[in-house]
Amino acid sequence: MSELGSGLVKRKEKLLHKYLSGNAMDYKQVFAILIPIFVDQAFIVIMSIINTAMISSSGVAAISAVSMVDSLNMFIISLFIAVATGGTVIVAQYKGSGNPQKVSEAAAQSILAVSVISIVVSILVIIFHQPLLQILFGKAEAEVFRNAEIYLVGIAISFPFFAVYQAIVGALRGVAETRASLMLSVIMNLTAVLLNVIFIVGFKMGIMGLVISIIASRVIGVAVSLLYLIKFNQTLRFRMKHALRVNVELLKKIMYIGVPFAAEQLFFNGGKLLTQTFIVQLGTFAITANAIGNSISLLYQIGGMALSVGIVTVVGQCIGSRNVADAKKFIYSFLGLGGILFLIATAIILPLYPVIVSFYSPPPQIIPEIFQLVLLITIAQPFLWCVSFVLPSALRSAGDSKYTSVVSLMTMWILRIGLGYVLGITLGYGLMGIWIAMVTEWAARGAFFLWRLRGDKWYKHKLI
Secondary structure, rough: OHHHHHHHHHHHHHHHHHHHHHOOOOOHHHHHHHHHHHHHHHHHHHHHHHHHHHHHHOHHHHHHHHHHHHHHHHHHHHHHHHHHHHHHHHHHHHHHHHHHHHHHHHHHHHHHHHHHHHHHHHHHHOHHHHHHHHHHOOOOOOOHHHHHHHHHHHHHHHHHHHHHHHHHHHHHOOOOOOHHHHHHHHHHHHHHHHHHHHHHHHOOOOOHHHHHHHHHHHHHHHHHHHHHHHOOOOOOOOOHHHHHHHHHHHHHHHHHHHHHHHHHHHHHHHHHHHHHHHHHHHOOHHHHHHHHHHHHHHHHHHHHHHHHHHHHHHHHHHHHHHOOOHHHHHHHHHHHHHHHHHHOOOOHHHHHHHHHHOOOOOOOOOOOOOHHHHHHHHHHHHHHHHHHHHHHHHHHHHHHHHHHHHHHHHHHHHHHHHHHHHHHHHHHOOOHHHHHHHHHHHHHHHHHHHHHHHHHHOOOOOOO
């Protein structure tokens, strides 16, 4: 190696040690956690884009129906994800404290909790799906509404399988087994795409094909996940008897994180759902433009979402070992890294916009509006997204769940909903007005979370 090359390697090592190494873990361990999560998030987003593009081939009514129901879907599944996240935090903290028995029991109780909750929710949604859609999207066109009914019932059937899968991969991430969670994600999502190709593209089954693919892929995903957990995993030491017996003490710890986060997610996604009802008033083209804009925005967010998931494990284990200094250092480093990843994503994605948008086969008249939405978030995300979404994940993994929930609810209802309605509907700025309100809400959330990070209350919680 040349002297110049050797110098660059030493400089890189020095920077990585300075910003991404601590007493709890070094930069190699951090990257071992983050890289599989990054690949996982990239895979999920790309598969989502492919699925959206495939259903777009079935017409504007189909993609509009999927967009509407996905808002409701995110509202519901956020409950399962919140409880699973509570399990991830408790598992990570017990892992950091060096208590393998409690790690195993916490993972089992997380699976038990989401199983019961998801079955109850699934039954209720199937029974009340029609009045639910009528209340929320009664102004939608008849064909869109019919497609939405089929899609919602199908999604509801898959809830228990999705919930258990989330609890399993959440527990695996808590003990830093991100490679295993990546492989399980690849199996489930690749299965969904292959089935979509068969049913949507091959058999031209439209919404019904999408429903069959989702249910089948989630059944396969949870079956493989349970098989791995019971037969092959040695870290969690999962025992089915632990998942069939209620441990009140551990459930309380999981719910201490999970319940405020669930309330936050329900109200947060409820706000997004209410925003979707504003967009329905703007017509089918607006619904379609919003769906495609959201789908493209996910490409930018791959790196940020990976950091948001990974920081729960990193900070959770730091707090579990009572190393607050490391936790703070990693939080600031992750925020800086997130900004860099957004800038890199912008340099790659923005020049490819014409190619990317063509995958969705949108009506020509909405392409300029989609570009304006994408341009708005391209400018805003490098500065606002990580402090709005990665930072609260860090605070929550230290046990500061109530504060993050209150802030998120307050900014959501005042800014994203209130300001969104004023700008989008009252003042007539339409979809762009609603998205400007969303970006404004990111800025406000981030400011509150940064202020919290500067104090000491966020790490004073005793979970274990």
